[in-house]
Amino acid sequence: MAKKKIDRRVRYTKDVLKEALILLMADNHISKISVKKICEIADVNRSTFYAHYENQYDLLSHIERQTIQDIHTFVAKERSRQITLHTMLCLFLEYAAQNAKLFRVLLNERSDSAFSDEVIRLVKELALVETHLEFKTKPRVVEYIQLFSITGSLRVIEKWLEDGMIESIDEVADLLLLLFNHRVLKEETHYLRGLRDG
Amino acid sequence: MAKKKIDRRVRYTKDVLKEALILLMADNHISKISVKKICEIADVNRSTFYAHYENQYDLLSHIERQTIQDIHTFVAKERSRQITLHTMLCLFLEYAAQNAKLFRVLLNERSDSAFSDEVIRLVKELALVETHLEFKTKPRVVEYIQLFSITGSLRVIEKWLEDGMIESIDEVADLLLLLFNHRVLKEETHYLRGLRDG
DNA sequence: ACCATAATCAACATAGCGTTGGAAAACAAC
DNA sequence: GTTGTTTTCCAACGCTATGTTGATTATGGT
Numbered sequence: 001m002a003k004k005k006i007d008r009r010v011r012y013t014k015d016v017l018k019e020a021l022i023l024l025m026a027d028n029h030i031s032k033i034s035v036k037k038i039c040e041i042a043d044v045n046r047s048t049f050y051a052h053y054e055n056q057y058d059l060l061s062h063i064e065r066q067t068i069q070d071i072h073t074f075v076a077k078e079r080s081r082q083i084t085l086h087t088m089l090c091l092f093l094e095y096a097a098q099n100a101k102l103f104r105v106l107l108n109e110r111s112d113s114a115f116s117d118e119v120i121r122l123v124k125e126l127a128l129v130e131t132h133l134e135f136k137t138k139p140r141v142v143e144y145i146q147l148f149s150i151t152g153s154l155r156v157i158e159k160w161l162e163d164g165m166i167e168s169i170d171e172v173a174d175l176l177l178l179l180f181n182h183r184v185l186k187e188e189t190h191y192l193r194g195l196r197d198g
Numbered sequence: 199m200a201k202k203k204i205d206r207r208v209r210y211t212k213d214v215l216k217e218a219l220i221l222l223m224a225d226n227h228i229s230k231i232s233v234k235k236i237c238e239i240a241d242v243n244r245s246t247f248y249a250h251y252e253n254q255y256d257l258l259s260h261i262e263r264q265t266i267q268d269i270h271t272f273v274a275k276e277r278s279r280q281i282t283l284h285t286m287l288c289l290f291l292e293y294a295a296q297n298a299k300l301f302r303v304l305l306n307e308r309s310d311s312a313f314s315d316e317v318i319r320l321v322k323e324l325a326l327v328e329t330h331l332e333f334k335t336k337p338r339v340v341e342y343i344q345l346f347s348i349t350g351s352l353r354v355i356e357k358w359l360e361d362g363m364i365e366s367i368d369e370v371a372d373l374l375l376l377l378f379n380h381r382v383l384k385e386e387t388h389y390l391r392g393l394r395d396g
Numbered sequence: 397a398c399c400a401t402a403a404t405c406a407a408c409a410t411a412g413c414g415t416t417g418g419a420a421a422a423c424a425a426c
Numbered sequence: 427g428t429t430g431t432t433t434t435c436c437a438a439c440g441c442t443a444t445g446t447t448g449a450t451t452a453t454g455g456t
Contacts (some may be wrong), residue, residue: 009422009433031229034412040344045435050414141373147357148350148377155349156342179346207402232443243404248445257443
């Protein structure tokens with residue numbers, strides 16, 4: 001790990017700029033956010049901004065990549081000790097909940113930005129390697145099914161965060177696993193019964 | 199129907215502006231598209247643009263609303279004569295395929311724009327009224343399930359258009375119905391068998 | 397042919413962009 | 427602390443797109 005020590009000033013500048021952008025993106029579309037405004041909020045000189053980023057999109061892109069990286073290392077660490085998919089999902093949801101503001105912004109910003117696509121890639125890499133084997137169906141159809149499931153899941157998580165995380169993490173994880181996997185499950189009836197009674 | 203006859207000049211102007219924007223949006227994110235550029239492509243004076251729209255987003259918004267309106271009337275017409283959901287879906291896919299360029303742009307532009315949300319609202323209104331009854335579960339969970347299904351379906355359609363509509367409309371309709379409905383189907387095995395052999 | 401309406405054109409002030417060079421401040425190392 | 431380096435700040439620059447205006451030309455409907 002080539003951990004170069006970064007000048008405190010640089011770290012501070014980058015941090016406040018990221019904070020400012022996330023703050024602004026809660027209310028405005030990124031296209032409506034000017035570099036000038038970001039710098040005003042962050043109380044950073046505009047030329048300093050340009051010393052680090054090209055524009056607001058570049059800044060967002062860096063935030064996304066850093067978040068993806070964080071998720072990746074987080075997941076890798078947890079996966080080393082053999083936990084259930086349910087537990088893993090719960091950990092992830094907790095992580096998302098703790099960074100709700102950030103995740104809402106990133107998940108909402110689907111077009112152009114690579115965040116959702118990266119998450120999709122990540123999930124595929126982790127949990128869906130066996131799908132093709134289980135199905136033994138056309139690769140393209142598998143692609144469709146995966147895309148369907150992951151996109152739907154992310155949207156559900158987004159709504160969950162949006163509405164203020166009303167349901168418990170455990171509950172959401174259950175629901176997602178059901179929605180995500182029930183096509184490979186032979187029996188889903190017991191869970192459906194639970195939902196009906198809920 | 200208060201069908202006011204519109205000056206040919208106005209219709210022409212609006213049409214070429216819409217065309218130009220869709221054209222540009224195939225390659226650029228809307229935030230990177232200037233009013234000036236749109237007018238250049240459309241060969242329309244910039245002040246004429248401002249006589250009709252506020253900015254590029256306003257123009258896009260109008261395109262979206264018009265498309266939603268078209269879909270709505272289209273669906274309403276077809277629904278009056280009792281057709282199966284499969285047939286309906288096929289008709290819709292055909293419609294999307296014929297306007298592939300437009301639909302790809304609109305589906306891809308999720309954030310900010312209301313298009314996907316409107317489609318979601320429309321689908322709910324049409325086909326999912328009975329979901330709640332069938333499930334008899336918490337309204338919020340029903341919301342999640344619907345959101346999951348519709349979002350996933352739209353993304354699948356988007357990919358299908360993106361990749362050049364390799365699969366037949368009938369095939370895609372089958373797949374979507376499976377993904378969309380299989381939680382209420384008692385037996386999906388016969389279809390899964392079909393996929394495995396495919 | 398007439399008049400209303402729409403599109404064009406030129407011009408304007410404004411605002412944000414992206415860059416620059418030099419002064420001031422904060423940093424790390426000694 | 428002193429020193430040398432790095433980063434930020436500041437003021438200014440030209441540039442481009444914006445949004446608006448008023449006058450002129452062209453086109454539409456009847």
